[in-house]
Amino acid sequence: MEITFFECKDYEKKKYCAELKGHTINCISSILNAQTLKDYRDSEVVSVFIRSKLDKDNLAQFEKLSLIVTRSTGFDHIDLEECRKRKIVVTNVPFYGENTVAEHAFALILSLSRNIHKSYIRTLRDDFTIEDLQGFDLKGKTLGVIGTGHIGSHVIKMAKGFGMKVLAYDKYPDTFQADILHYQYVSLEELLRESDIVTIHTALTPETHHFINEKRLRQMKKGAILINTARGDI
Structure with a gap:
C-alpha cells in the first residue's frame, strides 16, 4: 500500500x-x-x-x-x-491538544487583562514606564465560552480556578457537565451581552462561518475581550 x-x-x-x-x-x-x-x-x-x-x-x-x-x-x-x-x-484526531489550546487561550486572556503585550513592547524600546498598564483581575469576571467540547471544557475548568463566573453556549448543551463544573448555558445573545471575556472553541462549519459578525460584535460589552483559538473564518 x-x-x-x-x-x-x-x-x-x-x-x-x-x-x-x-x-x-x-x-x-x-x-x-x-x-x-x-x-x-x-x-x-x-x-x-x-x-x-x-x-x-x-x-x-x-x-x-x-x-x-x-x-x-x-x-x-x-x-x-x-x-x-x-x-x-x-x-481525524478528536482528542488532540485540548489542554494545550486551552492553556494558550488563557495565556492570551492574561496577556490582555494584564497588558503584558504592551509592557513587553515598551521594554524592547527601553521604556520602563508603567502609565496606562494597569490591568484587571479575572476573579469575579464573567467568561463566555462558545463551544463546550473537549477544549471548551478545559477552559471552563481553568476559569473556575481563577474564580470566574462562566456562561456557555453550545448547539448541543452538556447539562451533566454543566452541573459538575458549575457553569450555565444561556443564549448566544445573553452570553455576548453579559460576558467580560468571550472565548471561541467551536469547529468551523458552514453554519459557524463568520459566526461572530458585526452584528454580534455590537452585542458585546464595550471593552470586552474576544479570544479566538479556533479557526479564523469563524
Whole structure:
C-alpha cells in the first residue's frame, strides 16, 4: 500500500517508517496542493495537517485514494461531501491538544487583562514606564465560552480556578457537565451581552462561518475581550 504524508516533519518521518514497515511510505514536507500531489497520485492513503487542502479538484487527482487521515481535530480543509461521493473514508484526531489550546487561550486572556503585550513592547524600546498598564483581575469576571467540547471544557475548568463566573453556549448543551463544573448555558445573545471575556472553541462549519459578525460584535460589552483559538473564518 502506498501511503503519503504531507506537511511531514523529520521526526515524524522516522516514526512513520518504523511503524508502517511493508508499505511504500512517502513523507513530504510541503503542503498538499495541485503541484505537490502530482508525483503521488497512486497513493491509497493520504495524511495531511490543516494547511493542506483536499478540495474537489485535488481529490480528483487521486485514482486509488480510499482513506484520508488528518493529523488534527479540525477537518474544514477537507471536502467531506466529495469524499462521500468518492467513497473515501476520512478520519481525524478528536482528542488532540485540548489542554494545550486551552492553556494558550488563557495565556492570551492574561496577556490582555494584564497588558503584558504592551509592557513587553515598551521594554524592547527601553521604556520602563508603567502609565496606562494597569490591568484587571479575572476573579469575579464573567467568561463566555462558545463551544463546550473537549477544549471548551478545559477552559471552563481553568476559569473556575481563577474564580470566574462562566456562561456557555453550545448547539448541543452538556447539562451533566454543566452541573459538575458549575457553569450555565444561556443564549448566544445573553452570553455576548453579559460576558467580560468571550472565548471561541467551536469547529468551523458552514453554519459557524463568520459566526461572530458585526452584528454580534455590537452585542458585546464595550471593552470586552474576544479570544479566538479556533479557526479564523469563524
